[in-house]
Amino acid sequence: MPWLCRDCLRMGEESPGPAACACLSRRVLRHAELFALTVAHVDCDAFFASVEKRDRPELLTRPVVVGGGRRGVVAAACYVARTRGVRSAMPMFKALRLCPDAVVIRPDMAKYAAAARQVRGLMERLTPLVQPLSIDEALLDLGGTAALHRAPPAAVLARFAQEVEREVGVTVSIGLAPNRLLAKIAAERDKPRGFAVIGRAEAASLLAGEPVTLLPGVGPALARKLEAAGFTRLGQLAALDAREAARRFGEDGPVLAARARGEDDRPVTPARETRSISAETTFEADLSDMAALEAPLWRMCEKLSRRLAEKGFAAAGVVLKLKTAGFALRTRHVRLPSPTLLPETLFEAARPLLAKEADGTRFRLIGIGAQPLAPAAEADRGDLADSEAPRRAARWRAMEALRARFGEGVVMRGRGLRE
C-alpha cells in the first residue's frame, strides 16, 4: 500500500509500509489511493489564536481566546481553551464562565490578514487552482501538477504543511480526497496538525453511518426536515435515486443524495465569487426601541455603502440581521427595485423590516447586508418613479470625496449625528 512519511517525506509503494518511518516518525500516511488523489482542503488550526501564540510564546500552554470585550463573541479559541469547551462564535461571557483563566486577546485583523496572505502565497506556489473559502481555509486542486513538482500531490501537501509551520509559524490541517466535499470532510477528521485521506473506494461506506448534518449546507432547519421524513444518516439519503430524491426534497434533492454518496463535481475555482457584502455591530447594551435601533442601522448602512463601493458592487437586495438578547438570529430580506450604493436607499429599504421586528424585543446586534449583488455600474440610475436617484448618487460621491480629503467628520448626514 502506498505510504508517505509526513516528517521526512520518504514515500513508497510497497505494501505494507513500515509501522514507523526510518526517521522514527509515526506520522506515516497509508492509503491505497494516496498518490492518485488531487483535491485538498487546507484549514489553519485555531488561526487567530495560533498567530497570537506565535508572537507571544509565553502563552503557548495557556488557554487563549481571541475576541471582542465582554459583549463580543469568540473569534478563535486555541486548543487548550477548546479542551475546556470554548468554541468559535460562542459569546465571550460564556467562554469566560467555562474558562475563567483564559487570556483574552482583542483581534488584530491586520496581523491575521498578513499571516493569511503568507499562507496563501505558499499555496499559490503549489497550484494556480487555489480557492480561498475564508481567511484561514482554502481549497486546492493539484491535478496535473505531479510532473511539475516531481512528486504526487500528497507529498507536495505534506511539504507545504512543513513550510507553513516554518515560515508562518502556525499549523494547518489537510484533507486530501477526490473532490471538494470529501476533502472538507477529511480535513475535519484529523485536527490539529492533521492530514486525513478519503479515497473514492471507501467514501460511500465511510459516510453511510454519519449523521446528515455532516454535509456542509445541512443546517438545523434542513436536518429537522430530513429527520421528519425519516432520514438521519447519510446512508439513507445515499440510497435515493435522483427522481425519488427530487420528489421528496425538491430540486435540491438529487444533489443532496449525490453528496450523501460522497459525489461532488463542483470544480475548485480560484478567486471565490463575492455573493454578499455586509456590515454589523454588537451594541454596548441591548437595545429595543425603534429610535435607538435606527442610529446603529444608519451607521451600518454608511459602512455597507462604503464596502460596496470599495469592491465595485451595488446592492440589488437588502438583508437585515438582528440578534436578540437571547441570541436568536433574525434575518429579513427585501429585493430592491433597482440596485443601489447609497446609504439612504439601503436605510429606507431596511427601516420597514426593522420596524416590524422592533416589537419590544431586546437586541444585541444589528447588521445589514447587500444580497444579491449587482455591478456598481448599474447602481442608482433612477427610473420613471425615481428620477432623482442619479443626483442623490452624485451628492453622496461628493460627500465621500470631501471626507476622503478632509477627514471623516467634515461632512455627514444629519441622521448620523449622535446626541
Place this chain on the structure above:
Amino acid sequence: MRITVERAILFRALAHVQSVVERRNTIPILANVLIAAQEGALHLTATDMEIAMVEEVPGVRVDRPGRCTAPAATLYEIVRKLPEGATIQFDQAGGDAPLALRAGRFQTSLAVLPVEDFPSMTEGKLPHRFSLPAAQLRDLVDRTRFAISTEETRYYLNGIYLHATESEGTPVLRAVATDGHRLARVEQPLPEGAAGMPGVIIPRKTVNELRKLAEETQDEVTIRLSDTKIRFEVGTVQLTSKLIDGTFPEYERVIPRGNDKVLRVSKKAFADAVGRVAAISSERSRPVKLSLDRNHLLLSAASPDQGQAQEELDQEVVQYEASPIEIGFQARYLNDITDLVEEQVEFRFADGSAPTVVTDVAKPEALYVLMPMRV
C-alpha cells in the same frame, strides 16, 4: 333576526362581498360577513380592514330585524350549491345564538361571532363627491392598472394615482400608475365636484374589486373621498377603501417632451410580430430589439441557447421618417400597451437609451412611457 330572500339575489350579493374576504386570516372576525336586517332592507358587509364592501340586497322580506356575523366563505359555498329558484330563510335569535339557514328541506346552523367585534370602515366624512359613467371609469382603470407596481419597498407605487389637474388649460381628472419601468397616464374631462379633490393613491386590490363591479353596470358611479378614504357607489354596492398613505412621485418630470423620432405602426402587425419574435427568448424579460430605418422596422430577439428570430415590417404598415435608431424593450411591456391600442400605435423616441413615449393615435388622452432595456 328573521328574513326570507331569493337564492339568486343573495348569491349575487354574497359573490360581491366575499371577494373582499382574505382567504387566510389571522383575525377570525374578518372571515365573517356582517348580515344586518332592518325594516325592508338587508345589508351585507365584508372587510379586510383595508377595503369594506357593503351591498344592499333588494327584495328581502324582513320579519324580525337584527344583526349577526357568519363565516363568509362557508355561507357563499352553501348558497352557491342550493338549487336555483330556492327561497332561503335566515333565523337568528340574537347574541351568540347560531344562525339557522333553511332552504326547502336543507337546513344548517352556522356559528356566529359578536357583531360588536366587526370592524367598521365606513365611518368618517368624505367631503368630495363626483360621479363618472361606468364606461369612463373602466377606461381609466384599464389603461393604467397594468403599470401598477407590486414591489414592497416603494409602497406608494402600489396603486393608481387619481387627481384633478389641468391638461393644456383644460381641467381633467387624471389617473397615473408606474412601476418604474413603464408609466401610464390617462385623463377624462374633470367631472363636476371633483375640482377641489386631493390627489389620492387607490390600492391595487381596491382597483381590482372596483373593476369587477364596474363591469356589471352602465350607470354612473358615484365617488366620494377624503385624504384617507375613498368610496365608490356602484349600483347597490358601496366599496369603501383606505388610500395609500404616501406621496406619488412627480411623474410629469419623467415624461419626455422633446422626443422627435416618430414611428407609426399598425398595432396588429406590430403586436403579432413582437409575439413571434419574443418566443425565441429564454430570458424572463424577453427583450425585443427594434431597429428603425426609413419606413422600415426590424424586430429581433436572440437567446444564447435557442438561437435568434427576426421579422421585418415595411412601408405598408410602418411610417418612420427620422434618422435610424436601435432600441430594446421587454416584450410584455410592449404587449401590455398595444393591447390597449385600437389601430395605430405611435412611438416617440429620443435615442436608444432614453424613455420612449407611446400613444394610441386615435386616443391621445392616454399616454404611456416605456424605459428601454439594453439588448
